[in-house]
Amino acid sequence: MRSLAVGLVLGAAGPVLGLSPLDTFYPPNLNDTSYISNASIGTYGGIYKAPTNGPTGGNPYGTYDYCSMPHPRSQEYKMPGPIANGSVKADLVYLEYLQRHQRRSPYNLLPGGEVSLFLTNQAYECDNVRPYLYAGANSNSGIQPMPMYAQTYQDPTNPFLPVVNGTCQYPQITIGGVQDGYQHGKDLYKVYGKKLGLIPKKPNDRVWFRSSESALTQGSAGAVLRGVWPDYEGALPLHQMVSSVDTVNEGYSCSAISSTLSALQSTAEWKEHLSVTSDLRSKLGSMLGATSSSWQNTFDHFCDNFQARLCNGYELPCSVSNSSACVTMEMAEEAFRAGDWEWNYYWRANPYVTKYIQVVEGLFIGEIVAHLQAVLDGSSTLDYSHTFVHDGDIGPILGALGINVLRWPAMASNVAFEVWKTHGKGSAGYYARVLYSGQPVQSIHGTLDWIHLSDLIAILKVYVPADIKSLCG
Numbered sequence: 001m002r003s004l005a006v007g008l009v010l011g012a013a014g015p016v017l018g019l020s021p022l023d024t025f026y027p028p029n030l031n032d033t034s035y036i037s038n039a040s041i042g043t044y045g046g047i048y049k050a051p052t053n054g055p056t057g058g059n060p061y062g063t064y065d066y067c068s069m070p071h072p073r074s075q076e077y078k079m080p081g082p083i084a085n086g087s088v089k090a091d092l093v094y095l096e097y098l099q100r101h102q103r104r105s106p107y108n109l110l111p112g113g114e115v116s117l118f119l120t121n122q123a124y125e126c127d128n129v130r131p132y133l134y135a136g137a138n139s140n141s142g143i144q145p146m147p148m149y150a151q152t153y154q155d156p157t158n159p160f161l162p163v164v165n166g167t168c169q170y171p172q173i174t175i176g177g178v179q180d181g182y183q184h185g186k187d188l189y190k191v192y193g194k195k196l197g198l199i200p201k202k203p204n205d206r207v208w209f210r211s212s213e214s215a216l217t218q219g220s221a222g223a224v225l226r227g228v229w230p231d232y233e234g235a236l237p238l239h240q241m242v243s244s245v246d247t248v249n250e251g252y253s254c255s256a257i258s259s260t261l262s263a264l265q266s267t268a269e270w271k272e273h274l275s276v277t278s279d280l281r282s283k284l285g286s287m288l289g290a291t292s293s294s295w296q297n298t299f300d301h302f303c304d305n306f307q308a309r310l311c312n313g314y315e316l317p318c319s320v321s322n323s324s325a326c327v328t329m330e331m332a333e334e335a336f337r338a339g340d341w342e343w344n345y346y347w348r349a350n351p352y353v354t355k356y357i358q359v360v361e362g363l364f365i366g367e368i369v370a371h372l373q374a375v376l377d378g379s380s381t382l383d384y385s386h387t388f389v390h391d392g393d394i395g396p397i398l399g400a401l402g403i404n405v406l407r408w409p410a411m412a413s414n415v416a417f418e419v420w421k422t423h424g425k426g427s428a429g430y431y432a433r434v435l436y437s438g439q440p441v442q443s444i445h446g447t448l449d450w451i452h453l454s455d456l457i458a459i460l461k462v463y464v465p466a467d468i469k470s471l472c473g
Ligand SMILES: *[C@@H]1O[C@H](CO)[C@@H](O)[C@H](O)[C@H]1NC(C)=O
Pocket: 034, 038, 040, 041
């Protein structure tokens, strides 16, 4: 549905494209390298800036926002079409919710250090966040630990200096990420608890939480679930697999993952995207001392570095040797367009995409299918499952759903698999709807607003490998 045609004014170089918020998710010609080189596209209406503090949500609601993707909110939440128009009566009976962690410091610091136009050493400050980690016995009569949090500091006697000054570990959740997570949880409860009655008033044995082994996703879970249940006292289990066999965040080892990746990075299209960006890559490389292949072969590191700065109230970096040679917003925007092109290529457009999704995410997709199948069979032991993962998990899942176009799944991007049970006039049945960051997914299977649950399972099953061990080689 294309409501709210709001003209989004783009950055200095960009014209008004007249895009609706939802349009910003689906650039029609992302599957073409001219999307990268065409500077007048700017960010295609996307937002890449957030202050250090505070929850942010793209303005207007529903806009692609790298710092904080939209999520379901009661102000905008719409019932599925056939329920809204009164042709069907149904109750929400299951929610499978997946999300990327909230905004954070970067994975990739510039090799020579980071300076900005205004600061000689652009420090990353994280002492406004307390990442907790402590261990205790699993019974109330056992040892109850002191709640301990990590506090990063630098000792003057340590001759080794981090390349970037400050109090962050990399990557770690930032204060804006914590505040954003809390708001995300409050909004989810308003929709799925208060309005639809699915999330219980306090955690019970029909809710289930999981994260990757990463401190980042655990940090997000704590903030989001505090928003869901502000007054709950006590601890909750956050399920994790042993990291060496984890089915999220590329835990288990599988040589077909890297071989498929090198195959897709050897195609003519991949090479063309490197060739249209050779000027940009060489400028950024020499300005920032980032000429190694890990910085030059994909846009992952440049984008990660710029996104973390912009999404946490900092400036884009400058050359360490010449503080008036700085990354401009136009350069960052071209990098972001290239990053979006790469994500669409990884999970939608490359010739090996089915296998790539299967080897990277097939087991986890199989777990989702099993949850949905249990609901269909009437044997589900859960009402609400919430998993905290990474962009590298959200991407292949949206690819499996056949999303029309995939921009980089940004901070806190989320997928809600809703299962509805219809009733009345002998027409009981299970239907599904899949929301991507608050809106029904626009896919090659149509808009996923109301489909038979069995059809959704059939769409996903294609990506569940029958024998992952032999597929991995
Ligand atoms: C660049 O993008 C603008 C805005 O989408 C479009 O009107 C124009 O045709 C594009 N130019 C080229 C050369 O693709």
